[in-house]
Amino acid sequence: MLLLDNVHKVYGKNKEKKVEALKGINLSVNKGEIFGVVGFSGAGKSTLIRCVNLLERPTSGKVLINGVDLLSLSKKELRQQRKKIGMIFQQYNLLHSKTIFQNVAMPLILDGKPKQYIKEKVTELLSFVGLEDRMSHYPEQLSGGQKQRVGIARALATDPDILLCDEATSALDPSTTESVLDLLRKVRDEFEVTILMITHEMNVIRDICDKVAVIEGGVIVEQGSVIDVFTEPKTGITRSFVRTILNDDTPHSIKELIKANSGKTYRIIFKGNSTNIPLLSDTAKNFSVDLNVFHGMITELQGIPFGNLLVNMNGDSEEITRAIQFMKDREAIVKEVTHDAL
Numbered sequence: 001m002l003l004l005d006n007v008h009k010v011y012g013k014n015k016e017k018k019v020e021a022l023k024g025i026n027l028s029v030n031k032g033e034i035f036g037v038v039g040f041s042g043a044g045k046s047t048l049i050r051c052v053n054l055l056e057r058p059t060s061g062k063v064l065i066n067g068v069d070l071l072s073l074s075k076k077e078l079r080q081q082r083k084k085i086g087m088i089f090q091q092y093n094l095l096h097s098k099t100i101f102q103n104v105a106m107p108l109i110l111d112g113k114p115k116q117y118i119k120e121k122v123t124e125l126l127s128f129v130g131l132e133d134r135m136s137h138y139p140e141q142l143s144g145g146q147k148q149r150v151g152i153a154r155a156l157a158t159d160p161d162i163l164l165c166d167e168a169t170s171a172l173d174p175s176t177t178e179s180v181l182d183l184l185r186k187v188r189d190e191f192e193v194t195i196l197m198i199t200h201e202m203n204v205i206r207d208i209c210d211k212v213a214v215i216e217g218g219v220i221v222e223q224g225s226v227i228d229v230f231t232e233p234k235t236g237i238t239r240s241f242v243r244t245i246l247n248d249d250t251p252h253s254i255k256e257l258i259k260a261n262s263g264k265t266y267r268i269i270f271k272g273n274s275t276n277i278p279l280l281s282d283t284a285k286n287f288s289v290d291l292n293v294f295h296g297m298i299t300e301l302q303g304i305p306f307g308n309l310l311v312n313m314n315g316d317s318e319e320i321t322r323a324i325q326f327m328k329d330r331e332a333i334v335k336e337v338t339h340d341a342l
C-alpha cells in the first residue's frame with residue numbers, strides 16, 4: 001500500500017548548511033495497518049511523514065502508494081493522489097475564522113463538490129467524530145481533543161486511503177489522548193484507512209500501533225510488530241523508549257543482592273502462550289537447579305500477556321544448560337545477564 005524505498009532528504013544547498021535529515025529510509029505499510037514511527041527530537045520524523053505526501057520532496061528515493069511513484073507524477077496527477085492522503089497535525093491547523101462545519105467542508109469546497117454533497121458528507125463526518133452539535137462553533141470554542149476530532153473529520157472528507165498523523169496527540173492530556181486514539185482505531189476499522197503516525201510517545205505506539213519503526217539520526221534502526229519490538233528490543237535507543245513504559249530497570253538494592261549471590265543471573269522473557277504454563281515450577285521440578293526470582297513484572301501488551309523476570313539459577317552447569325533449553329523449548333527467551341549490564 002505505502003512503500004518508501006531508499007528515501008533520502010537533504011536540507012540546504014551549500015556545504016556548511018547541509019543537513020542530511022533522512023539517510024535511506026525503507027518502510028512498507030500494509031493496507032489497514034496502523035504503523036508508528038517513534039524517535040527523539042531531531043531524528044527525522046516530521047521530515048519522513050512530510051515526504052509521504054511530498055510536503056517535502058525527497059532528495060532521492062521513491063514514495064510508492066498502491067504502486068504509483070508520487071515523485072514521477074505531474075502537478076495535476078499529484079493533486080489527485082493527495083486527495084487519497086489525509087493528514088492531521090499536533091497543532092490541529094484549523095482555520096480560526098471559519099466554523100467547524102466550514103473547516104471540515106474546506107477540502108470538499110476546494111475539490112468543487114456540490115453543496116448538497118458537502119452538507120451530507122460534513123454532517124456524517126461530524127457525527128462520526130461525535131461533534132455534530134458543534135457545527136456552528138468556532139475552533140477557539142473547542143477543547144484540544146475536540147479540535148483534533150475536527151482535524152480528523154477534515155482529513156477524512158476526501159475519503160483518503162492513508163491518514164498521516166504528525167504528533168497528533170502530543171498536545172493532549174492522557175485521557176484525551178486515549179479517546180483520540182480510540183477514534184483513530186475506529187477510523188481504521190470502519191473506513192479501512194491505513195494510518196502512518198509519528199510520535200515521540202511510546203504509549204501511543206503501545207496503545208494503537210500494529211507495527212513500529214524506531215528512527216534515529218535519519219535512519220530506521222529497528223522495525224517490526226509492536227509485541228516483538230517491545231519484548232525484544234535490539235538497539236539501545238529502542239530499549240530506552242521501551243523503558244519509558246515497561247520499566248525493567250533493576251532497583252539498586254536488588255542489584256546489590258544479585259551481586260552478593262552465587263550462581264548466574266538470567267533475564268527470562270515470555271509472551272503469549274508461554275505465559276499459560278507454570279514455566280519456573282516445571283523447570284524446577286524437572287532439573288536440579290535452584291531458581292530465585294529477584295525482580296520482574298508480568299503485564300499485557302496489545303492483549304497479549306508478557307512477562308520479564310530476573311532469575312538467579314544455582315546448580316550444576318550442565319543441568320542449568322538443560323534447564324535453559326527446556327525453557328527455550330517452551331518459547332521463553334533466556335539470556336544471561338552480567339552484573340555490569342543490570
Ligand SMILES: Nc1ncnc2c1ncn2[C@@H]1O[C@H](COP(=O)(O)OP(=O)(O)OP(=O)(O)O)[C@@H](O)[C@H]1O
Binds near residue numbers: 019021039040042048
Ligand atoms: N526546513 C529545514 N531546513 C533545514 N534543516 C531542517 C529543516 N527541517 C528539519 N531540519 C533538520 O532535519 C533534522 C530532522 O528534523 P525533523 O523535524 O524531521 O525531526 P523530528 O524527529 O521531527 O524532530 P521534532 O520532534 O523535534 O520535530 C534536524 O536536524 C532538523 O534540524
